[in-house]
Structure formats: structure tokens, C-alpha cells
Amino acid sequence: MNKTKKTSSKRTKGSPKKEKPTVESLQEKRDSSSESEIRNLWKAQKVYAFNEKTSELPTYVIREMPTPVDSLNVDTVRRKIYQDIFLKTEIMRGHTVAYTPLWETFPFSVEAHIIKENISSAANIINFRRQCRQIYSNRLKKQQQKLINLGIFADWSSSERTMESRHETKLFSFFDRLRDSKYLKDELRLSHWCSNCFSPLETGKTAIPLTKSIAFTYVKFPFSSGFEEFGTDVYFAVHLPISQLWEIAGTIAIGIYEKVPFWLTEYEKQYIIFSEPQLKKFAHPNSKRKDLPEPIAKLNLSKLRDCSLTHPLFSLTDLKFFIIPESVHDSLEEQSEKNEMLSGIIPLNPAHHSLSYTICKTMPEIGNFINEQFVSSSSIIPIFDETGRFTEETDILCGLNLVNAIQFISDELEARECLINARNEKKQQLHCEHCNNTSVSRPYRHWFFSNTSSNILEEIPNSQDYWDHYPEDIQTPIQNEIRNINDMSISSQRQWGVPLPVLRCDNCNDLITDKKILRAVRSSIRRGSEHWFRLSVEELLPSDTVCLNCHSKDFRKESTYIESDFSNLLQTLDSSDFKTPIMYASKNVIFSPKATFLKWLGELSILAAAMQLSRPSKESQPFKHIMLHHIAEHVWETEVLEEYIQEYPADVIRHVSILPDIHEVPIKGNGKQQLEALIKEYYNKYEQLKEALYQAVNFLNDLKKRTGADKHRTLADENDGTSALLEQDKLAISVTTERIQQIESSYAVSDYAKIWQLLFDFCQSDLLFYIDLSKTEITDENLDSKYITVSSMLTAILQRLAPLQPFLAEEIHVETYSSSSIFKNRLFEFSHINIQGDTKSRWESLKKTHQTKHK
Template sequence: MSYKETLLMPKTEFPMRGNLPNREPEMQKQWEEDGLYEKVQERTEGRPLFILHDGPPYANGDLHMGHALNKILKDFIVRYKSMSGYHAPYVPGWDTHGLPIEVALTKKKKINRKELSIAEFREMCKEYALQQIDNQRVQFKQLGVRGDWDNPYITLDPAFEAQQIKVFGDMAKRGFIYKGKKPVYWSPSSESALAEAEIEYQDKRSPSIYVSFDVTDGKDVLDGDEKFIIWTTTPWTIPANLAIALHPELEYVSVEANGHKYIIAHDLLDEVAEKLEWESPTVVKTFKGQDLEYVVSKHPFYDRESLIILGDHVTTESGTGCVHTAPGHGEDDFWVGEQYGLDVLCPVDGKGVFTEEAPGFEGMFYDKANKNITEKLEEVGALLKLEFMTHSYPHDWRTKKPTIFRATSQWFASVKDFRDDLLKAIKEVDWHPDWGETRMHNMVRDREDWCISRQRVWGVPIPVFYAENGEEIITDETIEHVSNLFREHGSNIWFEREANELLPEGFTHPGSPNGQFTKETDIMDVWFDSGSTHQGVLVEREDLDRPADLYLEGSDQYRGWFNSSLTTSVAITGKSPYKGILSHGFTLDGEGRKMSKSLGNVMVPSKIMKQLGADILRLWVASTDYSADVRVSNEILKQVSEVYRKIRNTMRFLLGNLHDFEPNTHALAEGDLEEVDRYMLIRLQETIAKVRKAYDEYDFSVIYHTINNFCTVDLSAFYLDFAKDILYIEEADSKRRRSIQTVYHEIVVSLTQLLSPILTHTADEIWKYIPGVEAESVQLTDLPEARTIANEETTKVKWQRLMTIREDVLKALEEARHDKVIGKSLEAKVTIVPKDENTLELLESVENLHQYLIVSDVELISSYETAKAYDTVSVAVEKHDGEKCQRCWVSSHSIGANEEHPELCSRCASVVAEKV
């Protein structure tokens, strides 16, 4: 007879190869048809609520690796929470307003805005945004991200816009909103104000000039023939100069050099003297900065004064200690100028072109005017030094063009008025990583005002009316009315109707005796849009609540969404909109470089999924230390794929050996399990505890390594390996076999559940092949909780010692194989010499020790001359002198003892006899 047919070999239809690119879309389609997201929500209804609030990605373009990293991390957490005692709805969202969509239509789609009304153009922007959302939604779902995709939040939705208007109104009511002329980041290329979060720094080559200002009134402190020296890298701001700022506590000197007397900070004398090539400069007088307050100097080429003022922002880090001050072109300049009643002169228009307020330079683009202004300074004898330098300079993050500081009439949120409340709220947030708290604290601590107006059309209008006398109108009545109009019609109505049609019926105001009103034409900063999601989403939707448990975004959002959300929420509620912040780094290539088309190192999620599958991408995310920047490359993904293969093959082996196992019928009670099987249950519980803790701490790389280690070391290298001799050879219903199967079943169920939040497709696939499970999807179950196993400590200590001894025996077997003493380990007889009596007793207590070592025979003796010494035992390996059983391949002296089966050992002959 064929003895192979008598073996209980593994059987499973669970495929060896994942074939993820083809199988995953089918699974995703099935989940959608089955309403799996809704089923999860129904199952967890009534549990404590956990809300991870989605920071809205911008609705433009295909997904990049940063999107994948972010959304997959969120999905890990939401899935884990819904499987660990929480009700965790996930509502994805999109940010839809702003310049990129306007640019996409005008440049890419070649739309001529001049041929359209504002309302018509906005409608086209809306249609484009919705198309982008549909495109991105498909790609997010391909990543395996589970959420309420049919009901996302979108910042252009009328209901959202209505809530945003209320946020603005509440802030205005508390006195935090005002209109004023102040210098703000301005993008000439976009012709709009920018938020700090829309600024990125790039290197720029700029002129560096030293300029002298003649003193005209020394106020009895100076002789009157001195010159103040300023240094600047923006010559184009000289036409707007109104003052020179000194630090009140710094020491200044009047220095005689090259036939003139110059005033600079004493600490910078050597540096300036070297730069201006002064020979033997002589200090004539010394002053404190405060002594020179209100001294008057003259503008180099205009007939106006430049007042000497004091400011704490002045330093001696560079320059001259005398700071050129143009209140219309600098934040510090503005604030110090306001203290001295200086005008806010800004002779540059929205396109970056000089106006008539800069005589001699009208019509010139500011950057090109640098040369003309420098030549003018040289002409009048005020230019002391000209050179060029490359330095980090603010650029518009969309157009990549340089920005300027420009004073314009804008709407502001006065952050400084509730800064203390913001700092208090920051302390109450749980920050991951810890340094996030310091970073946010420092940003808020130094923040004054937030410019919330933009000179664009695609966005939420600022809901302000103006009376005939120019008075601004923001009342509870108007805010409520506009909010209701937006909820019913959308914000486009603001541009479709006149001001009088947008006001409440019968509205009157003392400033409009004729009943005529106008409306604001600026829109809100898009960061005000996304910063209002705590109101427009968490409050608006019945299935959510404020504050959210967690916001999770890239580290750039400390100055973006984290910041704007905190600002608006604290302004109207006094509290943070989030209990916790979790931030991640950026995605780089395998060499740590930023991805760019020019370098040819861009990796795209859609391409990776077509080649490897979403679960490989998800496993890569789990493998990273995402708190810092993370690297991805084909080589890195290959390594991750290898780990995936090991996990999949391990699960397939477990499933294959459960082909004849029914848990309700065959499972043994814990007390009836073999000792080694209880030990593996203990290792499983330790793995469960470690993985659960890592999930709680959002430390997914620990999960990745822990499960990989358990599959590779505990299972593949030990438990699955030696168990083959029992699972394949013993009678189907033998106690030893059922004992192993009982533990196999618990392992495969537990690992599938633990892996489900990460390898969501593969886990669902495995689940369908596990005997005895009732839930239609592993996603509709809870994660296992670690439990205590009977005699846990004793069993654990014993088997940890045995595993150490086993390692020494395996080393000896490998050396014997290398020396050609044996081929396969089943050809070996091992003689073990224990180092002490305790070790001897330990080994003698193990029944079938040869099976755990995968050898044919083990002999324990007190001495053996040729044994090799190891840490725990001495081991001698020799070739077994018995014959090889043709069924189990174990060498035995019992071959031929059974006449009916002369090729079998006594154990196999007995099993086969039972089958026959």
C-alpha cells in the first residue's frame, strides 16, 4: 500500500500566493455591497465613542505617498478602536476652496474668467472640486481605508458653510474679529494675502546694502553732523522708510571714519568696520539707545523725516543695530511704528508694482526696482556698500514665487486677545510625540493676529455688510440670516444677489439713512474653512461629537490645521477641539531625499497597489517609525513583501493542519493540553498583550516586529516544525494531535484578529478558511485579550530553559551536518550531557524529547567523551544506526517488527493498522 496516503497532510484552499492586486478590488467591492462599514457601526453602537477626526486633504490631483501614509495610519487606529470596545465612526473629508482650483481651471482647463461672472466661475470651481473628490475617493478606498465614503464632509457643502459663518460670527461677537491695515504676507504672483501656513522657504539671491541717513536734529544729544547706518536685503522697501529703530538698552557709538561720523551699535563696530573697509575708526561718543529716542534723520532721497525710535526687536545678530523701519512692509516695523504714531505707508500695489506714493519708481515691479533704488542711493551719496547674498526667503507655496510683506486693509482674528486661553488649552492636550506640545506652544506664544481675508473668489465669503457711511455691520441677526441662506442655497448666493437682498427683510441701520448697503467681496482664508471643521462636522453631524479624541496629520500641520482648529475652537468654546494630537513625518525616497519628478524618485500609491497590493503598502506603513520622516523604495517594499510572505505562509500552514478540526467537537480543555502546547498559549498571550499595548500607544512598528517574530521564531522555527511529526503521523483523533490543533486554532484566530487593522484584506481572506468562526468578517469581531494560562509561571520558566538547551543542540546538529556526519536531522542520534543535576532532571521530565529536537533518538548521560560543550549542555551527534521508517522518516530499531508492515516503525505500524 502507499503509506503516503495514510498521512494526515495539510489541506486548505487558502492560496499560497496573495495575488493581492487582483483579489483586493474584489474584496473591496464585496465589502461595499455587504455594507460592512454600516454593519461595524451597528455592532458597536452603544459603546464609548472614539472619534478620529479626518483632516481634510485638498481636492486636487491624484494621491501621493504622504496621503497613503496618513490615511492608512488613521485606518489602523479606527479599525483597532472598533475591535477593542469602542464605537468609532470615521467620516472622511475634503478641503475644496482656494487658489489651486482657480489656477487649475484658468491654466489647465484654459477657462477665461473674464467671460464669466463670479458666480459662474465659482460654479465651475465647485464642479471641478467634486470631480477631484470622486477621483481621490476611489484611490483612498483602494488603500483599504474603511469609512463613511458615501457621506463625507466637504467644505463646499452648504451645511458646512453655514456652520463656518456661525464660527466667524461667534468670534466677531466676542470681539476677536476686526478690519485693519497691517502688513501681511502678500503674494504678487497670486495677488492675494497668504497665511503663515501657505509660506515655504527657499533660497533667494538678494542685494545686501548699507545705507546712511543724515541727522537733521540731534536733540542736544548729537552734534547734528552724524549719519545713522542701516543694513537691508530689501532695497525696494527704502521708499517706504519712515524711521530707524534702536534697542533702548544697547550701547551705540558715534564713530569717526573716512571723514564722517557714523552711528552704529558698539557690539557690531568691528564687523561693520571690516565690511565698509574703514581704516582706524575712532569712537567719538557712546550712548544708550534710549538716549537717542526722537532724534531726527532725513530720508536718503525723499524730502521727509526718518525718526529715531526704540524697539525690543532690535538685535546685534547682524547688520548695524540700527534697523530700517517701514511700517507698511514689516510686522515688527508696523507694531513699533504704531507706538510712535507713524503712518502705514505701502507704495506697492497687489501686483507688486510701485504706485505714485514712491516718486521716481512708479510702475516698476518691486524686485526689478532694487537696481534703480540702489543706483539712486549711490547717486545721493547714501550707499556705503553693495554686495549680494543668498538667503532663505519666504515663497508662495502654490506659485513658488517670492512673497513680500505688504500693508493692506484686511480682516484679522486677534489671536493675542485670547492667547492665554490657547496656551492653557495646549497643556490639556495629549501630544504624540511629546515635542508637539512645545512646538505648538511656541507658535501660539509668538502669534499676534491671523489674517483671515483673501482677495480671491473661490471660497466662503466674509459675511460683513457696510453701511452708507462705511460702518461695518456684523450682528447676531445678520450672521444668523446669512448662515441660513448659505445652508439653503450655498455660499454662491453671496455673489448672485445684491447686499440688500442678502440682509434680513426690513433690516435698518443708522449708518444707511437711504437703506442702501454694500457687502464685503473678500473670502475667508482656506485655513479658516478647515479650522472650522470641529463646528461644521463634529457638531453638525449627529454621529460625531466635539472634542474629537484624536487629530492625526503630518508635522506641517502644527502651523496649519492643528493651529487653525485650535484657534477657532478656543475662540468660541474656550476649549481645544481635540483631546489628542498625533503627527507623522514626510515620505522620502530610500536615500532620504524628497521625492520630485526632476530626480525621478517619485513613488505613487496607485502603482504600488497595482504591482504589490494595498496590504503591502499597509504593512510598510506599519513597519515605519512614522514620528520622523519615513523612507520608501522598491528595495524597502521588497523586504516588507518578504515579511508578508512569511506571515501568509505561517497562517496557511496553521489552516492546513486544521482541515479535520471542528472547535466545538475536537478542542481540548486548557487543563488537558500537553505542556508544550500550554507554553505556546503563554507565548501567544504575551504576543497579544504586547500588540494590544502597541495599538493603544499607536506604535505600529512594534506590532509589525512582534507578530513577525512570533511567526518566524516561535512558530516556524519551533512549534510548527516539530509538530509535523505529530500532526501528520499520529491518529487523527489522538490527544496529542488534538492538543496541538486546539492551540493552532486559537493562534490562527487571534493572529487574524490582531492583524486585521493592518492587513485588512488578508485577514478577511484568512477568516473565511478558519473552521468554527461565526462572524462573516473578522472586522465584526473584537480583538483577543491576553489571559492567564494554568501553571503559567512554572511552565514558562521550564520551557524557556528548554528552548535555550534546544538552541545548543541545534548548533551541534548544524556542525555535524557541516562535517558530513549526518544529512537531515532525523538521521541523528543525540547524546546530551547536562551541566548539572537540575538540567538533567529538566530534560528527563520531557516526554518525547527527540520530537522537539527533530532527531530520531536522544540519550541523556552524565559523561560522553566526544561531546562538544555549550552554555547549557554538552552534545554529541552521531548517525542513528537504525533503519529509516518509510512513513515518518524517523530512524528506528523497530523497523520490521510488524510482519504486515515491515518497512514501518512500531508507532507507524500501529497507526496504519488502525486505519486498515
């Protein structure tokens, strides 16, 4: 490390060493070689090298919620710096502190990036997942390096285990244990999906609502029974966007809303039935039709209920009418679905249409009838696969791509004279953010952890022994939080993540639940979840596997994955005290917003209790001894850009992140501008502090030369303690001791910003004063006393500064005292000094006298 003393870690080229930089010079790129050397020193000396395999319990274990890998915002840095200050302080007190960073698993942004940049297609799932893992690995390492550059101590090597394939398989065992419990449920749901990217979409993130003018058409469904008195040319008209003509292939019945009138009309020598709203659209002046339908009669819905239609594509299939009661309309939550129902006609396609799905769930008689009538064995079976191609159930459409099939369907319906042109209309539809393709819906099995189906929400809060080792101030809030936790989502429609090891009978759809078979499956993929995709069903299952329900030997994998948030919970649980008896558990330290932490702890507690099996309730606690340090709720999402870390001293970024202005006052306007302003403001204060400390170093080195000492000494090196000090120097030590006590009080309440301010004020007003005073009064008789006093004051300051601004403290310590890291030394404590009179009053009087003499 460069031994040259310096007053600024950032200078304009050619400027004198002691020249303070101007505001403009802040934009110059900073020379960070000193920080790099200090990080290398910490690594070489293994300053933080906690061995988690040791049998000795750490004094503290720092716990945290998963850290994002995508970006580093102010709130994340704030939490990390709070943790790091605690860690550094405690190791200087002789305690062991375990900290392994917890990273978020399988963030959605990773696969979204792969799709958007067209790096790989989900059609090749093995390559797609490999690319996702590579992007995730790169982002994690980049994020980790940012934190290392900020001087944060951690067990970084252990934190990278989330990137290992085998780590994913550990989550399988948790899922199987939950599957054996009464809490795991599954149900059929719809998800948004892009047929072009072959990927699921998430509303508000990758499924974006756009309003466009699109082409519509009327599809004529011929009557197969009913209205025979009007001959054979009788049709039922359905108004559809041309881009959604493919939905006709999945139509299994026709829903008609009971509150909407229907009219029998004559149009171009044919009889066509319209709902009243659709008839008005058909006859709208903007349609510019030469001929308009002639109303014949307003229909009674009971007449339609007894009729059936011929499917316009699958002529051997009849479609029944179902009258939808007003109660269904009133129960709908989405206004768009309510508006859609007011058109009067809903072609029921529950596998690919959200409103149809809701109606069929509300009216089970529809599904019961459809199961025997339609080409599928169930009313909610997808008509296209994960690659966007129609399945064999769709007859003439089988093998066609969803997007390309629209023209084929249009031509086919045109040839059968089943289309009537309609005018363009504006319509809001969900689109894929990546390719702008219109979103479609597909059914999938959704797994969830059902809290409400059991008594667990009351059992845990009411088990008093469960809370014996929790702080009293969080017992009631966490109990209330647990009572209000909703069912937790387990699965999601993704292409990257931990696949759920679920297999179903291809004939009756029953799950494989036999424990021996599931154990064999888990054994096949124990080396990594990628084997789930590489191995066929036949390779995964024992050869003699048969369905216990229908005795079939045909099975299929279920294409669903553990949801990212749930995966984070399982990962946290795996590294928690869940399996640790209370007597062997360390103190768990958490720096977090209270409400956020309690929700997270509540979910962890429920999962742990569900998997406790035969262990006592209190043994299932995810964290046995909790020390929660409350920090403000998230208020500043502004990203701490790489340029900030490269341009300014890491110590400045660390300090700005813990300022009260950051975490107590909500940000208004441009957060980036406010952050830059704070960084510049505190960079100047940082330089003032550094200048003061180096003045002390220079004075100390001068005293060392005059005493002829071979190394710097402090009171810790003196056998007789403070007895050798002169009265004035004892007073300086006493003032320093009082400031240290104030610092300790602030540390006890985690007010780290105040600690820095106390140190800053002490250096500016007390340390510099004492140095100036000593320069004017130094003699051969008091030389040794002055020397030991300055050295002791500087040591105490550097040690208290080190957890907050480790690079500055380490730089001065190594250059001044020892090549060994400052964090290798225990905190220096002053022995008690007897001072006559009030220390503060005497000190201020001394200041005043000195200032008067040297005006």
C-alpha cells in the same frame, strides 16, 4: 473570489504556485485582483457600516487631526493604520466604533496649483474658486482611494461632506458667535502679493527670495519749502530700483534716520541733498561719472524737519520730513529692514512697504499728519486694487496696470527732469514662485482670536471641573499648553476658502455689527459661500441699512478668508463633543504624537470655551472622554507613492508603517531608498507567513476530507470544549492560548508591531511544528482531535492577524471557513485547559524529541 489556494500573491509569469519570488521579481507589477475582490466583499456585506444617525452611542469614536489631501506620507499612513487596527479589533470584540475621516480644508497648495498651471485666473473669482473646488475634490477622492486600497475601514461618504458648498456656510455661524465675543480682533497688516497672478504670496512657499542684479535710479524730489537761499533748483535725492518706481505714487512722507549724516551738494548746476551712504554710492568709481557732486555743507537734521518736498508725480501734494529715532531701528526684527534704514532715507509708503508700515505704526504722529495731507483719507490705503490696477486716488495713474505703469512713471519723471541714472546693483527681492514676478505688498484687515486680551488662558486651566473627565497623565501638560497658546490667526489673504462675511461702511470704515443685518446676510448665502461673490452688496443687505456711525448707505465687502488652519479647527469643533453633554458622549480615541495633539486640543479648548455662552465650562470640552495613545513625533515625511501600493500587497505597506524603525528612529539620508528596502525586507517575511498559513490550510483540508465533515469545525463548535482532545493536542491549544495572552498584553499598550512578530514567530516555530508532528502521528483514533486542534489554532491566528493584515486573513478565512467576512465574527476565545506541568517546558521537550526522531 477565486477559491484556488496559493502561496504567493505575487508571482513571475509562468512560475510554479509555490515558488517564492526573487528580489528581482518584486519589480513586476502585482496582481491586485484578490484585494479588489476582498474590498468588494467588505462593501457588499457592509462589514463596516456605522450609522451616525442612530440613537445608540458608539463605544468608541476615533478622533484625528486633519488629513492632508496632497500626498500620503509614512507618518500619515502610520497614524491611519494604528487607528484601523484598533477599529478592526474592537468591532471583532462586539464594540461599535465610529470613524469619519477628517480632511484638511482649503489647502494652499490647491490654489497654488491653479495659478502655476494657469488653469484659471483669480481675476475671475467665481471660476477660480470652482476650479479650486474641482482640484480639491479630485485630490481628496484620490487620497481616499489610496486609504481604501490599504484596507482602512471608515465612514467615507460622510467624510466627503467637506466638499459640499453648504458645509462651508456652517462655519459662518461660528465666526458670528466669535464676533459677538470679546476675543475677536482685527488690525491692518501687509501681505505679499503678485500683481501678475493677482494672488497673495506666502513667504517661503510661493514668495521666494532671489538675488539679482537690477537697475537703480535716483529720483529728485523738488523742495516746496526750505533752502530758498539757493533758489528753486534744490532737490532731495532718493535711491530706488527702477522696478519699484511705482512706490513713489504711494509715498506720503519722507523718513530720515537720525544716525545718518546728510549733505547739501552741487551737481550739474543744481543743489541736491544726499544721505551720506547714498552719496558714496553716487560717487562710486564704478558709476563712471564724469562729474561728481561737490559737497557744500553737512546738514543739521532739524533744518530738514522744517522743510517739505513737492511730490514728483502729484505736484499739488507736499511731503513732510519725519526724523526716525534710533529706538525704531533697534526695535526692528528683520535684518534686511535694519540695513535698509541705514541708507538714511525711507520714502514712507505704509500701504505697500513693510519698513514704512512698521515705522508708521511705531510713530503714530506720522499717520495723524498724513490723514489731512495726502490724497487718501488714511495713511494706509492701497493705491492699486486686487486686479493690479491703480485706483482713482492716484490721479494720472488711475486705471493703469501696476507692471505697465512703471515705464509710464519713468517717462513722466524723465520729462520732469526728476531722474538721475545709477549703476546696477545686486539686491534680494521676493518673487512669485509661479511667474517669477517681483512681489509687492498690499494692506489687508487681519482678523485674529485674541487669547492675550482676556483671562481665558487662566480661566480654563484653573477650572478643575473642566478636567474631571480627562486622563490624569495629560491634565497638567494640557493646562500648561493652554497657558502658552498665542493669539490664533483667523483670516488670510487667499482666493479660495470660506470668505469672512464682513461688510464695512465705505465712508467711515466702520463694521456692520447689527445682529439682524448679519442674520439677513447669512440667510442670503446659506446655500453656499459662492453666493457671497455672486450677490452684490445691495442684494446682500436689507434696503434700509445705514451706517450707525455716519449714516451712510454705501458699504463694501471685505476681501478676506478664514485661514486654513483656523478653518480646520472650526471643522473639528463642529464634529466634536462640543455640543454634547458629558453623559451622552462616547469615548474618544486618539492616536497621535503627544505634543502635537496637546497643542491642537489646547486651541480647540479655547475656541470651544469662547463659544460656550451660557453652558457650564465642562460642557464646552471638545472631547469629553479621551483615550490618548501616544505615538512618536513625526519623523518620516517620505511619501508612500502610488507605485508602492500598486506593486506590493497592501498588508506589507500596512505592516511597514507601524515598524519601530519607522516611528522611533529619525531618518537619515534618502528616505525613499530606506522605505523601499524595508518594504522588500518585510515582503519576504510576509511571504514566509503566508506560506506557513497555507500549509496549515492544506493540512486542514486533508483532515476534513478524511473526517468527511461538510465544513470546518473549531472548539467553538464543540459542546464539550477541549475534553474531547487528546493530551498532545491540549498542549498545542495551551501554547496557542499563552501566545494569545501575550498578544492581548501587546494590544493593551498599542504595540502592534510586536503582535505581528508574535504571530509570525508562532506560525514559524509552533504552528508548522505541530502540523509536521501531526502528519507523522495521525491515526483514525486521533484524527478528529487533530482536526479540531489545527482548525482552532488557525482560526485564532487569523482573527488576531486580521486587524493587522486584513487582506491575507480575509483571503484565507473566506477560502477555508466561510463566505462571510472574518470581521463579522467575534474573537474566538479558548476555554481554560488543565495541563500538568509547565506548558512551555513540555512543548519544547516535544519539539526536541520530534526533531531528534526526524533528523
